Amino acid sequence: MSAFSWHRFIAVLVKEFVQMRRDRLTFAMMVGIPIIQLVLFGFAINADPRALPAAVLSADNSVFSRSFVRAVENSGYFRVVSRIETQREAERLLAEGKVQFVISVPENFSRKLVRGERPVLLVEADATDPAATSNALAALLTLNQTALARDLGGSLAHLQNGPPPFELRVHRRYNPEGITQYNIVPGLIGVVLTMTMIMMTALAMTRERERGTMENLLATPVRPIEVMTGKIVPYIIVGYIQVIIILAAAKLLFSVPIVGSLALLSVVLIVFIAANLAVGFTFSTLARNQMQAMQMTFFFFLPSMLLSGFMFPFRGMPEWAQWLGEVLPLTHFLRILRGILLKGNEVAEILPSLWPIVAFLLVAAAVALRRYRETLD
Amino acid sequence: MSADAAVIDVKGLCKSFDGRRVVDEVTIRVGRGRICGFLGPNGSGKTTTIRMLCGLLKPDSGTGTCLGFDITREAGEIKRRAGYMTQRFSLYEDLSIRENLDFMARVYAVPDRRRAVEAALERLGLQPRAGRLAGQLSGGWKQRLALAACLLHEPQLLLLDEPTAGVDPKARREFWDQIHDLAASGITVLVSTHYMDEAERCHELAYIAYGKLLVTGTAEQVVSRSGLATWTVSGEGLFDLAQELRHQTDVAMVVPFGNVLHVSGVDAAALERAIARYGGRPGLQWRRSEPGLEDAFIHFMEDVREAHR
Incomplete structure (x- = not known):
């Protein structure tokens, strides 16, 4: 026997290619995943988000405040999406994450400015994700020097010399020190749940089929809904244990402030976990073996990770990527999660993010049950 | 019920x-x-x-x-x-x-x-x-x-x-x-x-x-529905004999069972005539026997297989 035989090597090689060709899904994944990564990393991800939504709360409708707002928009980092009247509205928009910034122009801004009293202009930022706001804030802080240059002529020209004509004060809300962990660690709850819940259910069902135990199960009087719920509940419990571990670590290791209601969080968790389990269940009805189930899980997990705003600022992505992200339950769950834990959000503020998860759950569960019934035959 | x-x-x-x-x-x-x-x-x-x-x-x-x-x-x-x-x-x-x-x-x-x-x-x-x-x-x-x-x-x-x-x-x-x-x-x-x-x-x-x-x-x-008549033959050169018998139209099938061959046909008389040619060959013992279940099944299966062709 020679140490290396070309015949034997070729025999194995040819067999591998034949098997590779047979498993269409694996083949598609091998080609598809690099393409997806290319598209997501290449086009969708942008660590320098621009045109962030801002609201203007102006109590002083003067040429100066208008010029400032225009200058803010011209910086490219801000896009004024609404003009509001009350501080309560400002709070609500920030809590729901509808705007990233609220620019408050105080009463008598122009009068004080003209008198050289250097009035204070307040910018509140939703700093839960420091990466999303830091560049915008850096750009903003240079504006008090230049924003009003054109308006300060004639008798006001003297204001251009010396210190800036008004003061810019920035409040980084929810995460004043800009600690990245405050954002990442709670987000991990969503990421870990997405990964394990989908994978475990996808594998649990495919395993029955791969090992041939499905036939026995189907020959018994057990109903599809009984199989589905019986298989899902253990993983819901596992999901809760994961959440408890991460929350404990967040509190004890990373000192993440937990502002909101954990009871509310645990209710939302059920919906989110169920949505992921339904996806896993659907995958298990599509996959022919556990390997394929794993691949499908990865196929879903990758965009969830990249497009949900977990790793990269959601608003930094182009519009098509944001739309894709809006479909994924993780995107909405992260908003709820950060909302409850960091902002202390209540039911009213999380509802806009909760219903998309519910809708996703209903669609996924319908597909799963429908597919499962078909596989009975 | x-x-x-x-x-x-x-x-x-x-x-x-x-x-x-x-x-x-x-x-x-x-x-x-x-x-x-x-x-x-x-x-x-x-x-x-x-x-x-x-x-x-x-x-x-x-x-x-x-x-x-x-x-x-x-x-x-x-x-x-x-x-x-x-x-x-x-x-x-x-x-x-x-x-x-x-x-x-x-x-x-x-x-x-x-x-x-x-x-x-x-x-x-x-x-x-x-x-x-x-x-x-x-x-x-x-x-x-x-x-x-x-x-x-x-x-x-x-x-x-x-x-x-x-x-x-x-x-x-x-x-x-x-x-x-x-x-x-x-x-x-x-x-x-x-x-x-x-x-x-x-x-x-x-x-x-x-x-x-x-x-x-x-x-x-x-077995009786198969309508088969069966002979068993033992002796030497069974492999070659089987090849030859398979070419006979009146022999429906030839199946080796250990050291004997089961030779079956649908028409008992025609089968007897077909194997008579080999009867004189030395070293062979021919014996009339009953067809078994397996003979019957193989016969049934070959019938459909031909119908499928």
């Missing part, structure tokens, strides 16, 4: 997969307490037929009842009252014997579950191994476990799909003794098999090939 009503009573069952007809107009009747052997080559539609009987598959056409319940509309009722032993071991290899039985007992809502499981373990002599994982068992023990599992809910109908494949002769014999005990207690059994000795232990037989039911009846009826 009246006493003479058949436990399995299906007519004209058809099932196609991807446009290929796997089961074609199969009609089976099996009375209470009877053991029906279901025979046929691999891929002939045995498993598909059994799956239709227990409600795992919906027939494309055809009707019928099992235990008096409609096989399409009342599959749930049939599942509750029938025991189905799959061809491949389909209990959980990562559960212990007791855990597997316990699971099945729960699924079937067996009353007094604990005692039923213990009784099943005892009856099958599995008690000393109850804690062993099912995956560690040998083929024979796996088969016993699978049978115990599908007997837990005291089914009135047993559907066994090649239950003794890969099981040693002693375990097979014990298994068949148990099947006869069950039948004697009034349970109806449909069992598919490839073994001719097992076929002979059945009360009646159904032979299926290429999805078509070719013949039903007792072993004797099946």
Whole structure:
């Protein structure tokens, strides 16, 4: 026997290619995943988000405040999406994450400015994700020097010399020190749940089929809904244990402030976990073996990770990527999660993010049950 | 259900997969307490037929009842009252014997579950191994476990799909003794098999090939219906002789059995004339004999195969 035989090597090689060709899904994944990564990393991800939504709360409708707002928009980092009247509205928009910034122009801004009293202009930022706001804030802080240059002529020209004509004060809300962990660690709850819940259910069902135990199960009087719920509940419990571990670590290791209601969080968790389990269940009805189930899980997990705003600022992505992200339950769950834990959000503020998860759950569960019934035959 | 009503009573069952007809107009009747052997080559539609009987598959056409319940509309009722032993071991290899039985007992809502499981373990002599994982068992023990599992809910109908494949002769014999005990207690059994000795232990037989039911009846009826006349020949040069005989039109088939050849034909007189030419060859002993079940089945199968061409 020679140490290396070309015949034997070729025999194995040819067999591998034949098997590779047979498993269409694996083949598609091998080609598809690099393409997806290319598209997501290449086009969708942008660590320098621009045109962030801002609201203007102006109590002083003067040429100066208008010029400032225009200058803010011209910086490219801000896009004024609404003009509001009350501080309560400002709070609500920030809590729901509808705007990233609220620019408050105080009463008598122009009068004080003209008198050289250097009035204070307040910018509140939703700093839960420091990466999303830091560049915008850096750009903003240079504006008090230049924003009003054109308006300060004639008798006001003297204001251009010396210190800036008004003061810019920035409040980084929810995460004043800009600690990245405050954002990442709670987000991990969503990421870990997405990964394990989908994978475990996808594998649990495919395993029955791969090992041939499905036939026995189907020959018994057990109903599809009984199989589905019986298989899902253990993983819901596992999901809760994961959440408890991460929350404990967040509190004890990373000192993440937990502002909101954990009871509310645990209710939302059920919906989110169920949505992921339904996806896993659907995958298990599509996959022919556990390997394929794993691949499908990865196929879903990758965009969830990249497009949900977990790793990269959601608003930094182009519009098509944001739309894709809006479909994924993780995107909405992260908003709820950060909302409850960091902002202390209540039911009213999380509802806009909760219903998309519910809708996703209903669609996924319908597909799963429908597919499962078909596989009975 | 009246006493003479058949436990399995299906007519004209058809099932196609991807446009290929796997089961074609199969009609089976099996009375209470009877053991029906279901025979046929691999891929002939045995498993598909059994799956239709227990409600795992919906027939494309055809009707019928099992235990008096409609096989399409009342599959749930049939599942509750029938025991189905799959061809491949389909209990959980990562559960212990007791855990597997316990699971099945729960699924079937067996009353007094604990005692039923213990009784099943005892009856099958599995008690000393109850804690062993099912995956560690040998083929024979796996088969016993699978049978115990599908007997837990005291089914009135047993559907066994090649239950003794890969099981040693002693375990097979014990298994068949148990099947006869069950039948004697009034349970109806449909069992598919490839073994001719097992076929002979059945009360009646159904032979299926290429999805078509070719013949039903007792072993004797099946043999006589084949209409075969058979000679056995022993001696030297049997291999070459077999080649020559196969070219004779009046010889339907030549099958080697150990050191003898079975030479069969449909027309007894023509067969005799055909082999007379070789009668004088030295070293050969010719003897008139009865065709066996296997001869009959192979004959039936070759008939359809020709029809299929």
